[in-house]
Amino acid sequence: MKKMGAQFLIVIVFLALASSFAFASDPSPLQDFCVAVDDPKDALFVNGKFCKNPMLATAEDFFRKGLDIAGNTSNKVGSNVTQVNVAQIPGLNTLGVSLVRIDYAPYGLNPPHTHPRATEILTVLEGTLYVGFVTSNSDTGNRLITKVLNKGDVFVFPIGLIHFQFNTGHSNAVAIAGLSSQNPGVITIANSVFGSNPPISDDVLTKAFQVEKDVVDYLQAQFWVNN
Numbered sequence: 001m002k003k004m005g006a007q008f009l010i011v012i013v014f015l016a017l018a019s020s021f022a023f024a025s026d027p028s029p030l031q032d033f034c035v036a037v038d039d040p041k042d043a044l045f046v047n048g049k050f051c052k053n054p055m056l057a058t059a060e061d062f063f064r065k066g067l068d069i070a071g072n073t074s075n076k077v078g079s080n081v082t083q084v085n086v087a088q089i090p091g092l093n094t095l096g097v098s099l100v101r102i103d104y105a106p107y108g109l110n111p112p113h114t115h116p117r118a119t120e121i122l123t124v125l126e127g128t129l130y131v132g133f134v135t136s137n138s139d140t141g142n143r144l145i146t147k148v149l150n151k152g153d154v155f156v157f158p159i160g161l162i163h164f165q166f167n168t169g170h171s172n173a174v175a176i177a178g179l180s181s182q183n184p185g186v187i188t189i190a191n192s193v194f195g196s197n198p199p200i201s202d203d204v205l206t207k208a209f210q211v212e213k214d215v216v217d218y219l220q221a222q223f224w225v226n227n
């Protein structure tokens with residue numbers, strides 16, 4: 001009996017090792033896609049960006065100022081995301097983190113969206129936010145998980161899940177969030193579905209959303225703010 005237990009353990013250890021070796025395959029993508037090209041003059045990304053010679057790197061490559069300045073929230077949703085990712089700080093290339101500042105007008109909304117490549121950890125600097133995310137269809141059946149956050153509170157939005165923040169207060173709100181990618185990507189649900197270019201066919205959207213064509217046409221005619 002004891003011997004069988006030991007053999008079982010060895011099998012488990014072997015399987016665990018085998019699965020950790022499996023991670024030594026392709027790295028996770030750091031952009032939406034990376035189409036292979038033969039001619040380097042057409043090349044832009046190499047799962048991340050090309051690297052500068054490290055001897056030529058300076059402090060400016062790791063620096064950005066201005067995150068104390070609020071974004072302009074005079075738009076349809078009443079929020080503004082100021083991004084600090086590899087596009088703003090080239091030194092973040094391949095390091096797997098980035099930052100945003102989010103400003104909210106009174107009753108402003110950072111509308112439902114997902115980050116295809118990052119988990120987000122957010123803290124409220126000013127104001128009160130009603131935040132939430134929805135779990136995937138298959139795992140736990142689209143459960144909505146929400147919380148009201150006050151100044152100093154911290155909340156996590158797991159990678160890939162649809163989430164939002166809504167300013168429930170009469171005054172401005174400000175949050176800072178860290179994201180686990182140099183280029184988290186943003187897919188704002190309404191914009192992607194109803195504001196795509198060219199538009200997704202009515203046949204697809206009427207069936208997907210179980211509504212009449214005029215509802216789809218109405219939604220497609222809106223101006224979707226890419227905040």
Ligand SMILES: *[C@@H]1O[C@H](CO)[C@@H](O)[C@H](O)[C@H]1NC(C)=O
Nearest residue numbers: 070071072075080225226227
């Ligand atoms: C966010 O704020 C910046 C800086 O004020 C502004 O340039 C930008 O247009 C704003 N974005 C939106 C979506 O309102």
Ligand SMILES: *[C@@H]1O[C@H](CO)[C@@H](O)[C@H](O)[C@H]1NC(C)=O
Nearest residue numbers: 070071072073074075076080
């Ligand atoms: C904010 O954006 C609005 C609309 O684009 C514009 O009218 C206003 O001047 C901007 N405010 C600031 C402080 O830049």
